[in-house]
Structure formats: C-alpha cells, structure tokens
Amino acid sequence: xxxxxxxxxxxxxxxxxxxxxxxxxxxxxxxxxxxxxxxxxxxxxxxxxxxxxxxxxxxxxxxxxxxxxxxxxxxxxxxxxxxxxxxxxxxxxxxxxxxxxxxxxxxxxxxxxxxxxxxxxxxxxxxxxxxxxxxxxxxxxxxxxxxxxxxxxxxxxxxxx
Amino acid sequence: xxxxxxxxxxxxxxxxxxxxxxxxxxxxxxxxxxxxxxxxxxxxxxxxxxxxxxxxxxxxxxxxxxxxxxxxxxxxxxxxxxxxxxxxxxxxxxxxxxxxxxxxxxxxxxxxxxxxxxxxxxxxxxxxxxxxxxxxxxxxxxxxxxxxxxxxxxxxxxxxx
DNA sequence: GAATTAATACTCGGATATACACTGTCCGAGTTCATCGGG
DNA sequence: CCCGATGAACTCGGACAGTGTATATCCGAGTATTAATTC
Numbered sequence: 001x002x003x004x005x006x007x008x009x010x011x012x013x014x015x016x017x018x019x020x021x022x023x024x025x026x027x028x029x030x031x032x033x034x035x036x037x038x039x040x041x042x043x044x045x046x047x048x049x050x051x052x053x054x055x056x057x058x059x060x061x062x063x064x065x066x067x068x069x070x071x072x073x074x075x076x077x078x079x080x081x082x083x084x085x086x087x088x089x090x091x092x093x094x095x096x097x098x099x100x101x102x103x104x105x106x107x108x109x110x111x112x113x114x115x116x117x118x119x120x121x122x123x124x125x126x127x128x129x130x131x132x133x134x135x136x137x138x139x140x141x142x143x144x145x146x147x148x149x150x151x152x153x154x155x156x157x158x159x160x161x
Numbered sequence: 162x163x164x165x166x167x168x169x170x171x172x173x174x175x176x177x178x179x180x181x182x183x184x185x186x187x188x189x190x191x192x193x194x195x196x197x198x199x200x201x202x203x204x205x206x207x208x209x210x211x212x213x214x215x216x217x218x219x220x221x222x223x224x225x226x227x228x229x230x231x232x233x234x235x236x237x238x239x240x241x242x243x244x245x246x247x248x249x250x251x252x253x254x255x256x257x258x259x260x261x262x263x264x265x266x267x268x269x270x271x272x273x274x275x276x277x278x279x280x281x282x283x284x285x286x287x288x289x290x291x292x293x294x295x296x297x298x299x300x301x302x303x304x305x306x307x308x309x310x311x312x313x314x315x316x317x318x319x320x321x322x
Numbered sequence: 323g324a325a326t327t328a329a330t331a332c333t334c335g336g337a338t339a340t341a342c343a344c345t346g347t348c349c350g351a352g353t354t355c356a357t358c359g360g361g
Numbered sequence: 362c363c364c365g366a367t368g369a370a371c372t373c374g375g376a377c378a379g380t381g382t383a384t385a386t387c388c389g390a391g392t393a394t395t396a397a398t399t400c
Contacts, residue, residue, distance in 0.1 A: 001164050003250055003251050003279075035260075076278055093166060099196075099314070118237070118290075121286050137274055
C-alpha cells in the first residue's frame with residue numbers, strides 16, 4: 001500500500017498557494033516548474049483539488065489556481081481525500097459469508113470484527129491528518145525555513161501571479 | 162490507496178489458525194476452501210506470514226500451517242506488515258530540492274514538514290493496529306458468534322488437521 | 323509378528339502469465355486581456 | 362480622449378497511450394505417511 005505521488009504534489013502545491021497574495025492566481029505551469037514535476041500530470045492533481053472545493057481555477061491570461069478557503073479551514077485530510085478518494089483503506093469483501101459452516105438462512109449481522117479493527121485504525125490515521133491545517137503547516141515552515149529562502153520564494157511567486 | 166485483499170485473507174486465516182488445536186497443522190487448501198478464495202493465490206499470503214515468523218508450515222500428509230507464536234503475541238500490525246511491507250504509507254520524493262529559489266549549496270536539512278505530518282499519521286495508524294492482538298480478536302469473536310456456529314467451525318477444522 | 327525399506331501421496335515454496343491502475347502526455351473548449359477602430 | 366468590438370494568447374478541463382504493480386496460476390522440491398517386504 002502506497003499513497004500516490006499526486007498526494008505529495010498536492011500538499012506541496014497547497015502550501016505554496018497558501019502563500020499567494022489574496023485575489024491573485026498562480027498557474028499550474030508555475031507550480032510544476034517550482035516543484036520540478038511534469039506540468040500536464042500535475043494538472044490532474046489540481047483538478048482533483050478543484051473538484052473537492054479546496055482550490056478554484058480561473059482561465060485566460062493571469063489565470064491559474066488559488067485556495068478556495070482560508071488556510072486554517074483546509075486540513076491535510078481534505079487534500080489527501082481529494083486526491084485519494086474518501087474510501088476506507090481497508091475494503092471488507094465479506095469473505096466470512098463463504099464459510100461452509102454458516103447457515104445461509106442466518107447471515108452474519110453487523111460488520112465483522114476484523115473490519116472493525118481495520119476501520120478504527122483508518123479513522124485514527126484520518127483524525128491525525130484532520131488535526132493539521134495548512135495554516136499550521138505555514139507556521140511550521142515560517143519557523144524552520146531560512147528568511148532569505150522565504151523571501152526568495154515570495155518574490156518568485158509574486159513574479160508569476 | 163487501498164490495502165490489497167491479501168491483507169484481509171491473512172487476517173482471517175490467522176483468526177482461524179488461532180483456533181487450531183495445539184500441535185496440529187491446517188493446510189492452505191482447507192483455509193482457501195473455508196474462505197472461498199483461490200488456493201494458489203492464498204498460498205502467497207501464507208508464505209509472507211511464514212517469512213515474517215508469524216506462522217510456520219510443515220510438508221507432507223497432515224502438513225499445513227499453524228501459528229508460530231501465542232495469539233496474544235501476534236498483533237494486527239504484525240500480520241499487515243508481513244503482507245504489505247514495513248515501508249511507510251507516504252514516500253517523500255524530496256521535491257523541495259527542485260525548488261528553483263533554493264541554493265544548491267545549502268540543501269534543506271532534516272525531513273520536510275509535510276512528510277513529518279504524513280509520517281505521524283502513519284504511526285498513529287500502526288499504533289492502533291499494534292494495540293490489537295489475535296487473542297483480543299478471538300475474545301471478540303467468542304462473544305459475538307453464535308455458539309452453534311463456533312462449534313461447527315471447530316468441528317470443521319478438527320476434521321482437517 | 324516386528325522392523326526395515328521403498329513407494330506414494332500430499333504438502334509447501336518459488337517461478338511464471340495476465341489484468342488493472344497509476345503514471346505520463348496530448349489536444350480541444352473557454353475565458354480574459356490587449357489591441358485596434360470608431361465615435 | 363473614451364468606448365466598443367475584435368482578435369489573440371493563455372488558461373483549465375477532459376480524452377488518450379505507456380508502464381509498473383497487484384492478481385491469479387502453475388509446476389517442481391521435499392517430507393511424513395503408508396504399504397509391502399524381509400527377518
């Protein structure tokens with residue numbers, strides 16, 4: 001089991017978009033160049049974010065993407081689920097119904113014990129992702145990144161909005 | 162992102178093997194028939210469990226698999242990692258190094274903030290799986306399953322060990 | 323009748339094809355901006 | 362000089378191939394059982 005690389009790209013793009021001046025748009029072309037990833041493929045991740053209402057895009061010159069909500073209102077979970085889907089990590093195929101000892105007249109009731117454990121773990125994973133917002137990430141980066149690098153990125157972004 | 166169906170099969174097989182009388186072996190053929198899954202493919206999951214030291218197999222007639230450790234000493238995480246691998250769910254490709262603003266002379270130090278959050282969530286998921294053992298699962302099943310079904314399964318298993 | 327030996331049948335283990343999904347790419351529809359012409 | 366219409370360029374959005382992993386399968390190596398044979 002491995003998260004697709006789109007998730008990583010989407011998170012990094014969200015972090016950059018959180019630093020875009022209000023009312024401006026940053027094109028996917030710039031985001032792809034910034035992260036060194038293929039532009040055409042990155043678009044798909046951004047489209048997924050747009051469908052989920054996390055970012056919004058505008059066409060034409062000076063178009064691009066921007067966050068659709070304040071960074072504090074967007075969690076890691078929102079971004080991950082936008083790309084990976086909201087389905088649980090564990091899919092119960094109900095193989096217990098194939099049990100030759102069980103009587104077909106009395107099908108098992110309620111989710112099976114194994115699936116419950118797996119789903120609880122899945123929920124713990126999601127809860128941890130839901131607890132961190134893009135605003136939190138921005139604060140962490142502001143504290144860790146060298147000042148000159150931060151300014152350089154801000155200028156680079158400003159040149160392309 | 163989706164766990165492979167081998168994980169579900171491995172967990173169900175572990176649950177059944179936990180109910181096998183001590184010193185006896187249950188063949189993969191019986192486990193496959195019990196769960197209604199292809200026998201040849203299920204073998205691969207059991208081989209993974211054997212490599213991880215969770216179960217052990219014996220050849221010849223009356224051969225098969227049995228747990229290599231007490232059910233209380235085997236957690237869900239052990240089974241899941243045996244099949245899925247111990248690698249983290251999130252793979253950081255270090256795309257921040259492609260940042261055109263960063264100076265190649267000063268590469269970023271330490272894991273990036275995004276990867277840290279993802280890894281923490283991954284750890285929360287694993288912690289939840291590590292907290293449940295096969296003995297716990299057995300206790301839950303003993304409390305939930307109808308007595309007649311439990312006896313029927315025990316007899317079915319006993320006939321094939 | 324008991325022990326030894328050989329054959330047998332059954333098991334696991336790894337090597338081998340196929341299907342699906344992720345990865346990567348391309349082109350068209352739509353919109354905004356800039357330019358040009360007219361009032 | 363101001364307004365409107367027109368053209369162009371740039372953007373996003375969805376449709377189209379390539380590759381890698383998970384799925385499914387088969388056959389060979391090895392062992393405990395079983396039966397036959399010999400003492």
